[in-house]
Amino acid sequence: EIVMTQSPATLSVSPGERATLSCRASQSVSSNLAWYQQRPGQAPRLLIYGASTRATGIPARFSGSGSGTEFTLTISSLQSEDFAVYYCQQYGNWPPRTFGQGTKVEI
């Protein structure tokens, strides 16, 4: 099973600042990596797939990078609605499909 490790667990930032979230895979998943945003009380929402491709309707301030085992999600200028928990998910080697434990972005 591929283990996904996200860091940091919590990221404290101010509105307008840049946020950088990390995700590491226990073995290579190539570019088979997605990022999801989950706001309190809501289902996850797909942000990024293929490590760097924004999903439909996702603002350009969200960007993804990386391949192999190291991945990054960057939010260039945090808006109030971006304060949420972010999960990475690998689909390069399954079953099982695995998620990271999440990074909470807080004010």
Add this chain to the structure above:
Amino acid sequence: QVQLQESGPGLVKPSGTLSLTCAVSGGSMSGSNWWSWVRQPPGKGLEWIAEIHQSGSTNYNPSLKSRLTISVDKSKNQFSLKLSSVTAADTAVYYCARLVGGQTYDYWGQGTLVTVTS
């Protein structure tokens, strides 16, 4: 716009069977997409449970496989999950979701909380 809606009992007794159904609207279950269950224990992360194709093909999380059954009813545009021998560790919000391209989840249900308690 595809919509998914979970339904089922919110309380299940220990050693019992958890049964949930996901109704799909706004689109057909036919095609190349798979239909999935993902759960989230309170305050914790996401765990993939299982998925099914409209053809009936299935994939299960190995850690849960012995207790799982997933099925599809194309005539009703819905799919279902059964998890047997539940314990408190199975308490979670259960989401159904559409898996697109065999890769990512693009549509999700709102989730339903299932609590295992006597």
